[in-house]
Amino acid sequence: MDILTHILSGFAVGTALAGRSTGTWRTKTSIILFSGLGGALPDIDAISMWSKFDMTFGRLFGLSHSGKVIYSAKFWYSHHGFMHSLMAALIFTLVLGCLFWLFSKRERNSSLIGVFCKYKLLLIGFVSGFVIHLLQDMITPASSWGGVRLFFPHEIYIGGTGDIWWWNNYNLFLVVVGVILVNICLLLIFRKDKVRVRKFTASVFLIGCLCFAWQIMRIGYNFNGKNYTDCELKSKEIQREILGEKIYRKMEKLDNFLIIYF
Ligand SMILES: [Zn+2]
Numbered sequence: 001m002d003i004l005t006h007i008l009s010g011f012a013v014g015t016a017l018a019g020r021s022t023g024t025w026r027t028k029t030s031i032i033l034f035s036g037l038g039g040a041l042p043d044i045d046a047i048s049m050w051s052k053f054d055m056t057f058g059r060l061f062g063l064s065h066s067g068k069v070i071y072s073a074k075f076w077y078s079h080h081g082f083m084h085s086l087m088a089a090l091i092f093t094l095v096l097g098c099l100f101w102l103f104s105k106r107e108r109n110s111s112l113i114g115v116f117c118k119y120k121l122l123l124i125g126f127v128s129g130f131v132i133h134l135l136q137d138m139i140t141p142a143s144s145w146g147g148v149r150l151f152f153p154h155e156i157y158i159g160g161t162g163d164i165w166w167w168n169n170y171n172l173f174l175v176v177v178g179v180i181l182v183n184i185c186l187l188l189i190f191r192k193d194k195v196r197v198r199k200f201t202a203s204v205f206l207i208g209c210l211c212f213a214w215q216i217m218r219i220g221y222n223f224n225g226k227n228y229t230d231c232e233l234k235s236k237e238i239q240r241e242i243l244g245e246k247i248y249r250k251m252e253k254l255d256n257f258l259i260i261y262f
Contacts, residue, residue: 010039
């Protein structure tokens with residue numbers, strides 16, 4: 001799935017968690033931003049596709065395969081390998097908590113567990129964004145991996161169902177953006193009503209998840225085992241049907257405007 005929807009999905013879960021926070025706007029914003037970071041991080045393993053990878057990381061670690069080969073292979077550091085596992089989600093969350101403790105003079109006076117408790121919503125947001133990314137990748141085509149290595153170090157790859165295409169899932173993108181916008185409005189409107197804001201933002205996130213699942217079902221096509229160009233065309237044709245000509249055109253315009261794969 002595209003990186004933008006991954007990051008925004010992290011933001012979406014972050015808005016629901018920010019609704020549970022009794023802290024300042026700075027705290028709430030941090031929860032949302034770190035949830036987005038969790039949503040982005042797994043795809044750092046796509047770095048092997050960077051044009052200078054062989055000259056830098058390849059040389060540094062004495063890798064015998066080119067970055068392009070590594071990307072599609074099943075090494076632990078390949079795409080959809082370790083970085084797309086629950087173990088990575090846990091390790092990076094623990095590392096993040098330790099960094100908060102290590103780099104904040106104020107926090108150094110507290111115990112490590114105390115720091116984890118203090119930043120629990122932010123850390124839950126981070127790990128949730130990370131795990132949502134893994135789930136979203138599991139419904140993309142199997143490709144050379146056959147899913148994601150969810151239970152690393154086990155070698156089994158899970159997912160690769162091909163329920164959605166890699167790109168242009170405009171309907172899913174719109175659901176995620178909708179959750180973020182509605183929840184930000186709720187955070188502003190009910191900022192003094194802690195009970196309501198918590199309930200409403202959580203409910204909107206839950207409804208968003210159901211809408212996301214419903215939109216996947218609406219796609220109703222298996223993208224596995226088919227030609228890339230055909231899949232790209234078919235995916236766009238389905239999007240046009242789901243969204244209607246007017247919204248589809250606007251989304252296509254946004255797609256063409258963005259320099260990243262979307
Ligand atoms: Zn990914």
